[in-house]
Amino acid sequence: MADNKPLPACGFPSLPIRRPARYPFAMTHLSTLYQQKIDAGELKPDAAQEAVLPHFDRIAEGLMAPPVKRGFFRKASYQSVRGLYLWGGVGRGKSMLMDLFVDSLQGVPARRVHFHAFMQEIHSKMHEARQSGTEDALAPVAKEVADSVRLLAFDEMQITDITDAMIVGRLFEALFEAGVTVITTSNRVPDDLYKNGLNRQLFLPFIALIKEQMEVHEMVSPVDYRQDRLTGEQVYFAPVDADSRAKIRAVWEDLSGGPAQPLTLEVKGREVTLPAFRNGVARATFYDLCGKMLGPGDYLAIAEEVKVLILEDIPRLSRNNFNEAKRFVTLIDALYEAKVRLICSAAAQPEMLYVEGEGTFEFERTASRLREMQDQDWGKAD
Known part of the structure; x- marks a missing residue:
């Protein structure tokens, strides 16, 4: 299958040079x-x-x-x-x-x-x-x-x-x-x-x-196959262990449908990279999106581009990683408002992710949204 690899500096070697071929092609409609x-x-x-x-x-x-x-x-x-x-x-x-x-x-x-x-x-x-x-x-x-x-x-x-x-x-x-x-x-x-x-x-x-x-x-179709694939399926995995990693990997392989490539979004002169992306489905770790100095505009750009986000390795949150926790809250808000389907692995269930330190009260809304986003009908058109 033709790939979607980025082009090296020397040119377009991943694309075959166009030359006359033998005819007729052995092609199945x-x-x-x-x-x-x-x-x-x-x-x-x-x-x-x-x-x-x-x-x-x-x-x-x-x-x-x-x-x-x-x-x-x-x-x-x-x-x-x-x-x-x-x-x-x-x-x-x-x-x-x-x-x-x-x-x-x-x-x-x-x-x-x-x-x-x-x-x-x-x-x-x-x-x-x-x-x-x-x-x-x-x-x-x-x-x-x-x-x-x-x-x-x-x-x-x-x-x-x-x-x-x-x-x-x-x-x-x-x-x-x-x-x-x-x-x-x-x-x-x-x-x-x-x-x-x-x-x-x-x-x-x-x-x-x-x-x-x-x-x-x-x-025009009333059927959303991407959502239907997730109907009744687990989308929140806790704790992070070998079993949850294997399940996340299986979901990714099913939804992506083939080899993926990184996707870099340019937001007001900055670059925001999703490590793996294909067919509207992105895969990233908590650190990729919340461990770096990203802001609301970056998360809105991600929510605009992505239909399903697989987010892995969400840690427990506290005063020790307060900045990362704030970015996570902002990310979830952007995904929630854009109706992006979220599949994630985390150290604990939503209510137990942030249990001490400044911001615990504000996190209650995020935990509620994480619960709501697990519902099999969440994100479907009304």
């Missing part, structure tokens, strides 16, 4: 793979998921087509294939379908990556280009990406950063002009991207470009 998984009992029939399969099959047909020679003295080139913007509520299977599709592409240079991580790589490569004296830093970076893939599959497209908003239009325009096909999942309709953002009028042409180059499809 996603609709066929989907039915096979239903027959094998790995998936349940879902009308919302089935409705989007023809879009993937159409893209597959286009990607399987051989290069076209447009003139006697010109090299053969691939025809552009209209992409797909797949949006809808969390846990509906958008990422699962996209991953299955990328896995089905035999011989087609493709990459599946979280959108935020991809944009971080673009900014890093642009910085390198500027250091070398390149006047238009985006042009060589876009060309490097376009020369490396025929398909880019982005998970969780959302744009909240003004620096992303100001370059994403030119970047995508260059990719589309080079014949790169783009598939992306999102929780937002295109018109809501960068909503209320600074200088949003400059961003509007990108929304028009998405609608022009990508089929916009809403996945």
Whole structure:
């Protein structure tokens, strides 16, 4: 499967160089793979998921087509294939379908990556280009990406950063002009991207470009598979021991669905890193998020980006780690307000985490929220 590893300084070696391949490709359409998984009992029939399969099959047909020679003295080139913007509520299977599709592409240079991580790589490569004296830093970076893939599959497209908003239009325009096909999942309709953002009028042409180059499809389903996976399951593990670690690891492997990579969020010039992230699920330790000098803005950014947080090794809290305890309270408040599903391991049950020292009274609300967030229906849409 195409990976989502960060790009080393030397370029994009994780992406195969785009060269003509043998045709036809030995490719199985996603609709066929989907039915096979239903027959094998790995998936349940879902009308919302089935409705989007023809879009993937159409893209597959286009990607399987051989290069076209447009003139006697010109090299053969691939025809552009209209992409797909797949949006809808969390846990509906958008990422699962996209991953299955990328896995089905035999011989087609493709990459599946979280959108935020991809944009971080673009900014890093642009910085390198500027250091070398390149006047238009985006042009060589876009060309490097376009020369490396025929398909880019982005998970969780959302744009909240003004620096992303100001370059994403030119970047995508260059990719589309080079014949790169783009598939992306999102929780937002295109018109809501960068909503209320600074200088949003400059961003509007990108929304028009998405609608022009990508089929916009809403996945409407009453089923939240990510929540349903946790229904009736334990989500708070105490104390921290070998058994709880093994259970947390099993939950992570089930929810993440594959190899994860760190995700770094830039918040007002600072970097906040989640050590492991995939498909909207993040995994971190108490020290990662509360042992460092993070504040409310950092936790709000995490809550905006993450749908499920697995937080490990919460210690007993007291006057000895008062600052860490205050950050933990702020983190839980941010997760609670954003309805982020929390799975955690801790030294004790919520009511016994903070039993002495300044702040015990204030912690009672946090303990109550930790209890409430364990309910199997917590976080589900009303």
